[in-house]
Amino acid sequence: xxxxxxxxxxxxxxxxxxxxxxxxxxxxxxxxxxxxxxxxxxxxxxxxxxxxxxxxxxxxxxxxxxxxxxxxxxxxxxx
Numbered sequence: 001x002x003x004x005x006x007x008x009x010x011x012x013x014x015x016x017x018x019x020x021x022x023x024x025x026x027x028x029x030x031x032x033x034x035x036x037x038x039x040x041x042x043x044x045x046x047x048x049x050x051x052x053x054x055x056x057x058x059x060x061x062x063x064x065x066x067x068x069x070x071x072x073x074x075x076x077x078x079x
Contacts, residue, residue: 014026021029 017026017029017033024032
């Protein structure tokens with residue numbers, strides 16, 4: 001569904017939209033650019049969330065990793 005809305009846009013942007021719209025209408029070009037921009041923002045947000053998540057080591061994981069390392073060393077020393 002399409003809905004009419006009113007926004008204020010810089011003249012320079014309108015000129016760039018007009019020159020890059022190709023065979024489509026300016027409205028279709030603006031919609032395409034908005035969708036791209038929103039998708040880019042989503043990926044940036046997800047990247048920030050991932051960076052925060054992986055920046056903090058999980059204490060349980062650290063203990064498991066140490067236990068695995070010790071078990072591996074014991075297994076290798078028996079050979």
